[in-house]
Amino acid sequence: MDAGCVNLQDRFPTLRGIMDVLRGNVTLTAGLVIFFTLFLITILAPVIAPHDPAEQDLGNRFASPTPEYPLGTDQFGRCIFSRTVYGGQISLAIAVISTVACVLIGILVGMYAGYYPRLDAPLMRMTDIFLAFPAIVLALPIIAIVGPTPLGIILAILLPGWAKFARVIRSSTLSVKSSGFVEASKAAGATDTHILFRHILPNCYGPIIEIATLGLGSKIITITSLGFLGLGVQPPIPEWGTMINQGLTMLEKAPMIALSAGSMIVLFVLATNLIGSELRKIIDPRSDTIVI
Amino acid sequence: MIEGRGLTKYFDAGFLGDPSAAAVDSVDIHIGPGETLALVGESGCGKSTLGRMLLYLIHPTRGDVLFEGKNLAKMRGSELRALRWKFQIVSQHPDNALNPRWTVARSILEPFRIHSKRLNGRGMNGELERLIDLVGLEPEQAARYPHQLSGGELQRAVIARAIALDPAFIVCDEPTSMLDVSIQASIIRLLQERQKAIGCACLFITHDIQLARILGDRVAVMLGGRIVEEGEKILDHPLHPFTQRIVSPHGISQGNGLPEDCKIIPGACTYLPFCPRGTGRCHTLPEIQDYGDRRVSCHMVA
Numbered sequence: 353m354d355a356g357c358v359n360l361q362d363r364f365p366t367l368r369g370i371m372d373v374l375r376g377n378v379t380l381t382a383g384l385v386i387f388f389t390l391f392l393i394t395i396l397a398p399v400i401a402p403h404d405p406a407e408q409d410l411g412n413r414f415a416s417p418t419p420e421y422p423l424g425t426d427q428f429g430r431c432i433f434s435r436t437v438y439g440g441q442i443s444l445a446i447a448v449i450s451t452v453a454c455v456l457i458g459i460l461v462g463m464y465a466g467y468y469p470r471l472d473a474p475l476m477r478m479t480d481i482f483l484a485f486p487a488i489v490l491a492l493p494i495i496a497i498v499g500p501t502p503l504g505i506i507l508a509i510l511l512p513g514w515a516k517f518a519r520v521i522r523s524s525t526l527s528v529k530s531s532g533f534v535e536a537s538k539a540a541g542a543t544d545t546h547i548l549f550r551h552i553l554p555n556c557y558g559p560i561i562e563i564a565t566l567g568l569g570s571k572i573i574t575i576t577s578l579g580f581l582g583l584g585v586q587p588p589i590p591e592w593g594t595m596i597n598q599g600l601t602m603l604e605k606a607p608m609i610a611l612s613a614g615s616m617i618v619l620f621v622l623a624t625n626l627i628g629s630e631l632r633k634i635i636d637p638r639s640d641t642i643v644i
Numbered sequence: 645m646i647e648g649r650g651l652t653k654y655f656d657a658g659f660l661g662d663p664s665a666a667a668v669d670s671v672d673i674h675i676g677p678g679e680t681l682a683l684v685g686e687s688g689c690g691k692s693t694l695g696r697m698l699l700y701l702i703h704p705t706r707g708d709v710l711f712e713g714k715n716l717a718k719m720r721g722s723e724l725r726a727l728r729w730k731f732q733i734v735s736q737h738p739d740n741a742l743n744p745r746w747t748v749a750r751s752i753l754e755p756f757r758i759h760s761k762r763l764n765g766r767g768m769n770g771e772l773e774r775l776i777d778l779v780g781l782e783p784e785q786a787a788r789y790p791h792q793l794s795g796g797e798l799q800r801a802v803i804a805r806a807i808a809l810d811p812a813f814i815v816c817d818e819p820t821s822m823l824d825v826s827i828q829a830s831i832i833r834l835l836q837e838r839q840k841a842i843g844c845a846c847l848f849i850t851h852d853i854q855l856a857r858i859l860g861d862r863v864a865v866m867l868g869g870r871i872v873e874e875g876e877k878i879l880d881h882p883l884h885p886f887t888q889r890i891v892s893p894h895g896i897s898q899g900n901g902l903p904e905d906c907k908i909i910p911g912a913c914t915y916l917p918f919c920p921r922g923t924g925r926c927h928t929l930p931e932i933q934d935y936g937d938r939r940v941s942c943h944m945v946a
Contacts, residue, residue, distance in 0.1 A: 498781025517891050522782035533751065536805065540755045554745040 383626030394440035401434035426541030437588040447571040450509040458517025466525025482515040647674040653705035682860025732806035738798035749786040796827035868914035875938025
């Protein structure tokens with residue numbers, strides 16, 4: 353196996369294979385470093401942040417950066433640095449949970465539609481209906497019904513989000529279904545469940561990992577756009593989208609509120625796009641279009 | 645042992661396709677225990693479809709498949725699956741016949757996982773050793789993933805999986821056509837040897853006339869979805885004009901085949917557009933008839 357040319361479709365990557373790929377691929381390494389740094393910062397927020405994110409110091413509003421407040425304070429005298437660090441927690445948690453849920457629903461719908469010709473048309477037309485609406489159009493009424501809670505936001509992302517995953521997994525299923533090992537397994541008397549979960553699903557891992565990574569970035573954007581529209585997580589819980597929304601009106605007075613949250617979003621989406629597009633090149637070197 | 649009666653398959657031609665094109669048309673076929681039937685014909689004549697119908701991987705549009713006297717169409721899904729340890733397939737493409745995510749050993753042992761009763765208390769490891777020894781693989785090769793093995797080694801692993809449960813019927817669908825010439829002979833010898841040892845019936849699909857002559861106890865020649873001639877020594881003394889053409893010194897594999905763009909005349913003998921002996925009678929489809937040692941589908945033979 354040549355270094356830097358591990359085909360994820362062919363086998364499970366070994367640790368050594370992964371190291372070989374990373375050594376030859378700066379873009380992927382950079383993406384992964386940014387991604388995991390942001391994750392670590394967010395998880396370790398209680399250790400890193402100098403203040404409680406909700407702690408107000410009204411005598412010290414709109415302060416300039418000082419050693420005590422590294423990015424200054426906002427209109428209530430809260431530490432912007434601490435709020436930015438904590439703000440990732442809720443955004444990333446919602447993004448990860450909703451992406452996992454999208455993947456699971458996408459796997460079930462996509463695999464069954466691809467495997468059973470009889471289910472294909474009904475399941476895919478249903479998928480098309482969800483694809484036909486812009487995500488935000490489906491998200492708004494859900495938030496209106498469930499309320500701007502984390503659960504409401506997850507539902508608002510999930511409902512329009514799973515359809516793309518179902519489409520991609522269906523097409524992978526169709527191509528794996530016609531291969532010789534599925535036929536041999538069927539000829540030997542394997543049940544459909546065995547074929548679906550032992551043969552077809554493991555051979556779809558490549559595309560699944562790829563779209564899940566790209567999806568994670570777009571979920572963050574959706575969460576923050578909801579926050580920006582005032583439909584996201586409600587104050588005083590720190591959240592990047594809400595921070596931008598509030599910081600925008602004070603952009604001249606305290607630019608750090610919107611800029612710090614904004615740059616975190618940019619970094620995170622950049623990282624997922626770098627990882628996703630590099631994974632795509634490794635998985636399928638012939639195509640260069642991005643699904644999500 | 646295994647028998648197909650009036651097997652016909654129309655594939656869904658889609659909205660604009662020609663719905664009258666049958667991939668396989670009213671084929672009667674039977675293979676006895678321990679017998680090898682070599683099925684020859686050009687690519688696209690329905691050989692593989694027929695083989696898969698006998699395994700009931702493709703459901704026939706019309707006709708029945710009988711295995712040991714039982715009609716597979718009348719069986720319930722679970723009943724049929726339970727019987728399937730007796731069926732195996734060795735396909736044309738060794739490079740996608742094994743799950744790329746599994747080690748070769750796991751693929752070889754898959755039939756035992758599906759039919760765990762067939763182990764009869766023997767250990768998986770012992771069975772693996774026995775099988776890879778039979779097909780001539782190294783234990784170290786079995787621990788690898790398929791992409792790390794060559795085509796010939798992969799085909800040996802596929803054969804190991806196919807013989808794992810001592811099946812009663814194996815379909816070999818051009819098992820050597822994708823392999824190097826230097827490896828083909830050893831794979832054929834291995835298949836022949838294992839088939840004799842197990843005593844299973846075998847449908848050997850090929851477009852290689854010489855291979856069919858060597859391997860087949862009987863040979864069936866297919867043309868345009870129908871069997872045109874079938875019997876024991878038909879390749880030595882062909883009666884049907886198409887069989888005569890393919891056994892001629894050039895053979896079908898050397899460009900002596902039929903022109904692909906030629907339209908088949910509806911209702912007429914499939915071979916009429918190419919037949920040197922065609923007459924007015926040939927505008928009706930000839931029935932396949934017994935002529936002593938063989939069955940032939942041609943008006944001009946009688």
